[in-house]
Amino acid sequence: MKFNDKTVWITGASSGIGEALAHAFSDEGADVVLSARSEKKLEEIRQLIEKKGRKAWVLPLDLADTESVKTAASRVETLVPAVDILVHCGGISQRSRVHETLLEVDRRIMEVNFFGTIALTKEVLPRMLARKKGHIVVISSVMGKIGFPVRSAYAASKHALHGFFETLWTEYHRDGIDVTMVCPGMVRTNISYHSLEGDGKEHGVMDPRQAGGISPEKCARKIIRAVKRKRHEVYIGKEQILIYLRRYIPCLFFAIVSKFKPT
Template sequence: MNFSKQVVWITGASSGIGEALAREFARNGARLVLSGRNTAELARVGAACAPAETLVLPLDLGDAPSFPGKVAEVLARYGRIDILVNNGGISQRSLALETALDVDRRLMEINYFGTVALTKAVVPTMISQGRGRVVVVSSLVGKFGTPYRSAYAASKHALHGFFDSLRTELEATGVGVSILCPGFVRTGISVNALTGDGTPLRTMDEATAKGLPPAVFARRAVRAIAQGRNEVYIGGRETWGVLLKRFAPGLFAKFVGRAKVR
């Protein structure tokens, strides 16, 4: 894997999967744009990626009108954007009927609309370059729903529909689309997940605590990106759920309803 001098823009780069991806791309020679809301943590990640060249670019996925200006900042610094990694987002831990509609809307606004808006701001640059890759960090729940994650699953399912369509539209442009579907990865995603009233859960669930180390996920993910994979599932035994849902949906429904996923 050689990303020497390629410009890789990662959202949600201040921790977890985003930080691990930044470190892995840096090890493979990339120049980085690190985005998220926590400027201090982005700076910490940037320092950890040294000697890779980095640009810390604060960004709120809920502020789509700011995106064209952010793209201009990246182009002013590097002159190009080779890979956009749409990793930023928020999760959920609450029963569907106990989740306020404002929380459902919040997840869709950040996870779906924010990702789509940033992609629309970046892709014209990639088309003009004649090459580029859009990477979307989805989830296994982008392929099937599980308890306590109804709004999160909905937002990730929506991403698959949009980016599968976008991939077909970009086929002749030199711009590719890769969708990464993590299973359980040992990050703070459940700690920051929204509960039914919109407040953070503030605890790590057991399944996440036993998940894949972020560095292991990042190595597999960056390899898949280098290979130009359209869609890849990265995790432990939970990835089997994709095949089980496809070939034995009745059995899958019984299994997932009993699964300990919280």
């Protein structure tokens, strides 16, 4: 299945996995709506996609600002006939231990990764229900399934997405709504640069483990395959082993993660 005649709205489209997804979906025939805060970067990506003969629109939004999410959701209706697939990829990570992290930083991470994501979902879902079809794709993380050093609020925000969207699926799958939860391990993107430290400052460095991750393009290809197959949940990258260890051999999981240096 290609995505001809489908419109895909992607948050986090200005960088990393979201940017790669914007290209991958449009290469498969989809029209794409590109959202994030950096309008200039989105515009450059839009132009690249249009050069390949596909349609793309720029729709800036800030996931930490509910009004901006609502405005974007009403503007999208004026741009495209319908959103067939909504990809929640916008997010920020963390590099700080629990006792070093200000509560306002925990809240900021939850605001962007969880509340921003569900705010946008609540805007788009009623229109998907009216059409009796729609696919919501959520870029969670391996850390949406396990705890990991210096990621307390990040892991919490991703775990929360699983609870929310699994419930959403139970409520609406009979109404034509599909949900795919995506749990990547390390992907070589700017995420560690923009991760928040305990006082809210950006981490500002590419962590060695991040640099050794898979490419965003490879990650995007695997996500596209999972979306085509309408998978409920997909794990990507070698770090998925941690999910299986946590589930089936928890003592080994705890022995391994206890030795991780908190970087």
